[in-house]
Amino acid sequence: MALILEGKPVALEIERRLRDELAEIDDAPGPPATASAVLVGDDESSRAYFRSILRTFKRVGIDVNAREISARISEEHLRIILGELNYDPDIDGVIVFQPLPDHLDRELPANVLSADKDIDGITYANAGRLSLGVPHLVPSTPMGGIEILHYYRIPIEGQHAVVVGRSPIVGQPMALLLLGENATVTICHSRTRDLASLTRQADIVVLAAGRSDVLTGDMIREGATVLDFGVNFVDGKMTGDAHESVFDVAGAITPVPGGTGVVTQRVLAANTVKAARIQRRLLQEPESVNHR
Ligand code: NDP
Numbered sequence: 001m002a003l004i005l006e007g008k009p010v011a012l013e014i015e016r017r018l019r020d021e022l023a024e025i026d027d028a029p030g031p032p033a034t035a036s037a038v039l040v041g042d043d044e045s046s047r048a049y050f051r052s053i054l055r056t057f058k059r060v061g062i063d064v065n066a067r068e069i070s071a072r073i074s075e076e077h078l079r080i081i082l083g084e085l086n087y088d089p090d091i092d093g094v095i096v097f098q099p100l101p102d103h104l105d106r107e108l109p110a111n112v113l114s115a116d117k118d119i120d121g122i123t124y125a126n127a128g129r130l131s132l133g134v135p136h137l138v139p140s141t142p143m144g145g146i147e148i149l150h151y152y153r154i155p156i157e158g159q160h161a162v163v164v165g166r167s168p169i170v171g172q173p174m175a176l177l178l179l180g181e182n183a184t185v186t187i188c189h190s191r192t193r194d195l196a197s198l199t200r201q202a203d204i205v206v207l208a209a210g211r212s213d214v215l216t217g218d219m220i221r222e223g224a225t226v227l228d229f230g231v232n233f234v235d236g237k238m239t240g241d242a243h244e245s246v247f248d249v250a251g252a253i254t255p256v257p258g259g260t261g262v263v264t265q266r267v268l269a270a271n272t273v274k275a276a277r278i279q280r281r282l283l284q285e286p287e288s289v290n291h292r
Helices: 008-027 044-060 075-087 108-112 124-131 140-151 171-180 195-199 260-279
Strands: 034-040 063-069 093-096 160-164 184-188 204-207 225-228 232-234 237-239
Touching: 008 044, 008 140, 008 260, 034 044, 034 075, 044 063, 044 260, 063 075, 075 093, 075 108, 093 260, 108 124, 124 171, 140 171, 140 225, 140 260, 160 171, 160 195, 171 184, 171 204, 184 195
Parallel strands: 034 063, 034 093, 160 184, 160 204, 204 225
Antiparallel strands: 232 237
């Protein structure tokens, strides 16, 4: 049976690291580390995520300025609000929950937010920096995957990582982060021919397809590590993208629930603290994870 890569100890380790950095911020002049969480409209899952982030940030010791905005807001008005947050000296980081209501451009936050306050790594500047190997603030979900691999001392350098999924928030940045850690990376997607022939070559398989059972035990080699980001509901039960047969073949695997999802919000908190250190000039240069 595979080693189960629980997310909770990783989350607690990130929280421990943040305590020291938050103490440094508290000792510096200015307000405490503060994030603005912007929720537009009434999407139920966004609201649940919004509430959960408020709880996590409070626990960690980050102030949250919660902005709940009517679904009827115009694009111009939202642009003004985000622009004001960019210049608000009391706000260190901003997260805008997706999906936005249909009449609003989904890309608006990526276009408007300041890269230094972009705690979920969605802006074009931060995506570009990551792709050029000079990451600044990176998307929290894939960074959580890297944190899990580091915490459990799973080697990345020189390993073949196969990433299933290429979305800008999970699959693609995960592939770039793994590349930055000197893995050899293959990216797969819905048009990939013969997925199994690729996943069977992998030392690390990353699942970010959002399709239950996209990976079965016969599609990996014995002892491979599997990071499962998938969130699916089958008969009312939350499952990942890995079929249960994967647990008999993998060397290590993140469970769903209890794996990657638990770490994501702590990385978001870590990004907020990093943004707060940047605003206060406690951190001058972006840290690079790229060893090339
Ligand atoms: P998207 O739907 O945006 O992307 C899915 C990706 O998977 C696409 O690139 C798609 O290919 C690819 N794909 C779909 N079906 C297959 C298949 N059968 N074989 C190979 N590739 C396939 O999803 P997200 O990236 O936003 O999210 C992925 C999963 O991660 C979801 O379940 C989501 O709920 C979850 N998630 C988990 C988080 C966490 O903290 N654990 C946080 C955020 C999301 P193509 O590009 O060709 O369409």
